[in-house]
Amino acid sequence: MSAITCIDDLKRLYKRRVPKMFYDYAETGSWTEQTFRENTSDFDKIYFRQRVAVDMTNRTTAGQMIGQDVAMPVALAPVGLTGMQHADGEILAARAAKKFGVPFTLSTLSICSIEDVAKATKAPFWFQVYTLKDDDFMERLMGRARDAGCSAVVITLDLQVQGQRHKDLKNGLSAPPKLTPASIANMATKVGWGLKMLQTRRRTFGNVVGHAKGVTDPSSLSSWTAEAFDHALDWNRVAELMKMWGGKVILKGIMDTEDARRAADLGADAIVVSNHGGRQLDGALSSIRALPAIVDAVGDRIEVMFDSGIRTGQDILKARALGASGVMIGRSWVYGLGAMGQAGVTKSLEILHKELDTTMALCGHRDLREVGRDILLVPEDFEGRWQRN
Numbered sequence: 065m066s067a068i069t070c071i072d073d074l075k076r077l078y079k080r081r082v083p084k085m086f087y088d089y090a091e092t093g094s095w096t097e098q099t100f101r102e103n104t105s106d107f108d109k110i111y112f113r114q115r116v117a118v119d120m121t122n123r124t125t126a127g128q129m130i131g132q133d134v135a136m137p138v139a140l141a142p143v144g145l146t147g148m149q150h151a152d153g154e155i156l157a158a159r160a161a162k163k164f165g166v167p168f169t170l171s172t173l174s175i176c177s178i179e180d181v182a183k184a185t186k187a188p189f190w191f192q193v194y195t196l197k198d199d200d201f202m203e204r205l206m207g208r209a210r211d212a213g214c215s216a217v218v219i220t221l222d223l224q225v226q227g228q229r230h231k232d233l234k235n236g237l238s239a240p241p242k243l244t245p246a247s248i249a250n251m252a253t254k255v256g257w258g259l260k261m262l263q264t265r266r267r268t269f270g271n272v273v274g275h276a277k278g279v280t281d282p283s284s285l286s287s288w289t290a291e292a293f294d295h296a297l298d299w300n301r302v303a304e305l306m307k308m309w310g311g312k313v314i315l316k317g318i319m320d321t322e323d324a325r326r327a328a329d330l331g332a333d334a335i336v337v338s339n340h341g342g343r344q345l346d347g348a349l350s351s352i353r354a355l356p357a358i359v360d361a362v363g364d365r366i367e368v369m370f371d372s373g374i375r376t377g378q379d380i381l382k383a384r385a386l387g388a389s390g391v392m393i394g395r396s397w398v399y400g401l402g403a404m405g406q407a408g409v410t411k412s413l414e415i416l417h418k419e420l421d422t423t424m425a426l427c428g429h430r431d432l433r434e435v436g437r438d439i440l441l442v443p444e445d446f447e448g449r450w451q452r453n
């Protein structure tokens with residue numbers, strides 16, 4: 065491929081280099097994928113106001129996320145099975161994030177364990193928590209994150225039960241991949257991926273296998289989410305988990321103003337407006353349409369971050385201008401990782417940063433912290449006018 069100039073270029077390379085089962089895992093939404101599609105297409109409905117003859121020297125995208133200095137307010141979102149997209153993927157992504165000056169979030173469903181990432185990066189990272197029924201496991205998980213020096217936990221609230229993703233069922237998704245004629249035939253074409261995988265010992269869920277009880281097939285994400293996840297998770301349990309952690313907490317998966325208020329009442333440090341990249345409730349609004357109302361409801365009480373659908377720096381600027389204090393990206397960095405390992409994650413951050421910085425300048429701003437809704441042209445009916453029950 066010639067020069068890599070955008071996230072889509074990385075995605076094309078990624079598709080070529082990584083086994084179909086793992087590409088499909090990332091590049092899917094639940095059921096009809098309506099929400100997955102609209103997460104990105106709804107960004108296109110918002111336009112920028114072009115401004116001219118404004119001094120564009122000394123620009124900065126720097127800021128803070130939950131009190132931490134960042135080169136741009138963009139955190140790497142937790143993504144399950146990242147170490148299957150590229151050998152030792154979580155370690156590589158955490159290193160790229162550290163070098164760039166943005167937070168990395170490790171998923172509970174990672175392949176590299178909390179300890180692996182802490183040892184390899186020596187940088188505080190955020191740790192994402194799924195709530196399992198096994199209380200001892202949760203205590204130990206929080207303790208392990210504390211020992212590893214994690215600077216925040218991100219509690220995911222929108223996956224007590226897993227949204228169905230047809231491709232994962234059809235592919236028989238597992239880590240390590242089950243050997244079937246179809247998976248062997250496909251993996252045989254991904255030589256670079258396979259050689260690197262043979263050189264690592266990390267090929268299953270590092271935070272869970274050997275740590276959690278009540279999991280009959282630890283290689284199957286869908287079977288153990290069904291068996292082990294705490295379906296009873298409620299706001300009292302969220303409060304308990306926050307207490308169990310005792311440090312900074314980000315609550316992820318908020319799409320409704322009432323839930324945003326509950327999260328703010330609990331005293332969380334931030335929420336993430338997210339529909340899990342369209343992987344959970346198909347038919348939910350896109351995250352970008354849900355964002356403005358949530359900012360209006362709680363933006364003065366709690367940091368409101370944004371996730372789901374970001375594929376360009378322009379998307380980041382739109383979310384920021386609509387009131388998000390910062391954003392999380394998922395697929396955008398996974399494409400880079402699958403395409404080119406650590407250098408690919410760095411490349412995706414560089415691409416997003418350049419697009420963000422240039423767009424901000426052309427909208428007449430030099431400091432991302434000063435950007436507001438006035439740089440945008442948002443259709444009057446963008447948020448939707450819904451019947452009240």
Ligand code: GLV
Binds near residue numbers: 144173340343
């Ligand atoms: C896990 O978070 C997933 O969406 O698969």
